[in-house]
Amino acid sequence: MSLHSLVYVCVVSGFNLPELESCLARRPAQVLLVVSDAFQQQAARLNGVLEQLLPGVQVRILSHATTGVALQGDEVLENQQWVQQVLLPCLNQPPLNALPRALNFTGGTKAMAAVLLHAHAWGFLDYKALNHDALQVLEPVGDGRTFAAAPAVALPAVLPQFVAALHADQVSSDPPNRILDQQPEASLALARDIWQAQEHGCPHLRALFQHLERLWVLEHDNPTYRTRRLRLDWAEFLQGPEQPAAGLLRWLERFRALDPSALDWNDQRIELPGNRPDKTHRALRQWISGLWLEQLAYHWLLEADIAPDAIARNLKCGQRQDSASQRELDLLVHRQGKTRLVEIKAGYPPGLSPGTLESQLSSIGSRFGRTEKALLLGPQPRQLLMEGKRWDTFALRCEASGICLLHSRAMLVAFICNGAAGVRKEAGNAGEN
Incomplete structure (x- = not known):
């Protein structure tokens, strides 16, 4: 689509x-x-995103670095002087002087808007009001001191990865996990069964996840386990002399079906990916460690008619030359002008403070703009918090940090569609039922 001859x-x-x-x-x-x-x-x-999405656009950044003129933006007289020194000379240079000009005064301070509105005989004015999904348009009347409303302009959808790019220097995502790529239907069916089994308190699945969390999370830095493959006697894996229960082995069989080379066992021992797995076996380990719930949550949204393009998964965002700033966003959804971020936790390793779960999300703050944030907990971590009588305290802490605590498909969909208000309504409906 071509660009319009306009200075904006x-x-x-x-x-x-x-x-x-x-x-x-x-x-x-x-x-x-x-x-x-x-x-x-x-x-x-913003310049970088515009150049990606509007090929051929010419963007001029009028900043201290490019013009040599400082601008604080809070004082009317300073803004007025800046307009005379920087903006008007720029507008009067070719080829800009031969093009119509328009002002979008959505951003900036009130002092800036007061000066810019009357700095030039604009062809029209644009303004995007908070919580409005269209661009308000004003056209000058008579001497340009008054304005009349013109037809509003619909705003296009922006992909969530570009929303993130407005707030991070580097935005990327890893290639799809091999399990999701090669076994999409089987892995999704198993993810649904894991959720249901955890909801009903399946002791064999709970025990299996706890043993795996001990090896892959709590003992992650143990040199004994920092290998490509772990070969453990059942006594070491199960932390006891008993043989594995038939129910636990059935779940292992279902995991192995997703990648037969990653898991193996006999009557004496089990072999599984270690804490430095090769690429071949890393995929199953990642899926078991929590990707199953991320996959399930994504499909819940698709089933609720959320457009796939509105959902970004596992975005990695950071600042240049600052590895500590790197953050991975499990789900970032931008639709109908609203941006919502969901952190997903499928497990709750022993010894982890409940506050750690909340602080991981609240530490993002407003880093990705005006976002609503939520934490989706799988059934197992929720049950562990309730058994430890820490659920109510944890829920209050999340609420105080402005984080919606989600623990069902319906709550996730309500949050993405209607934010915190939707979650409260859904929780009220669930209580009535």
Whole structure:
């Protein structure tokens, strides 16, 4: 789709999704970004996303770094001087001086908006109001001091990975897990059965997961287990002299069916991926360790008619030259102008503080913009918290941090469709039933 002969002026802030949506709707050939000193990094990210999504667009970042003129944005007179020194000379240079100009005044301070609105005889004005799904358009009347409403402009959907890219320098995702790629139907069926079995308190599955969590989580740094393959006597695996129960072996058989080379056993011992597994066997270990619930949650959303393009899975986001900033987002969903983030926990290893689960999510804060956050717990960790009489305290801690605590398919769908209000309504309906 071609670009329009238009100079489109936007003000960069800490939250630039409205500006991105507006540019995608308007498709201007020229974009001028008004950038105060505090938001130069955000401007660079917005520029990068615009260049990806609008091939051929010319973006000019009007910042201290590019113009040599500082801009704080909070004082009317300073803004007025900046417009005279920087913005107007830029607009009057070719080829911009021959094109129509429009202002999007959604971002920035009130002082900035007050100056920009009357800085130039704009062809039209755009504004994206909070919680509105269309772009409000105003056209000047008479001498340009007053405005009249023009037809609103629909805003296009933005893929969640580009929403994340507005808030992180690097956004990537790993290739699909081999189990999901090669055994999609069998693994999904098994994931559904795991959820149901845990909901009904299957002791054999619970014991199996606890033994695997001990080896793969609690003993992760134990040199004995930092190998490609573990070959353990049953007594060491089960932490006792008993032989494996028939029910536990049935679950192992179902796991092995997903990757027959990854698991093996006989009457004396079991062989399974270690804590430095090769690529071949890493896939099954990852799936057992929690990917099964991520797969199940994703399909719950698809079954609820959430568009696949609205859902990003396992995004890795970080800042350049700062490995500590790396975060992996289990589910990031952006639809109908709302961004919602879901952390998924299928297990609860012994000794882990409940607060750790909450802090992992609350530490994200507003790093990915105006997002609602939720924590989806599998049945087993929820049961362990309830048995330890820590569920109520944990739930209150999540609530205080603005995190929705989810523990069912219906709650997950309600959160993605309607946010925290949807979860409260769903919880109320469940209580009535």
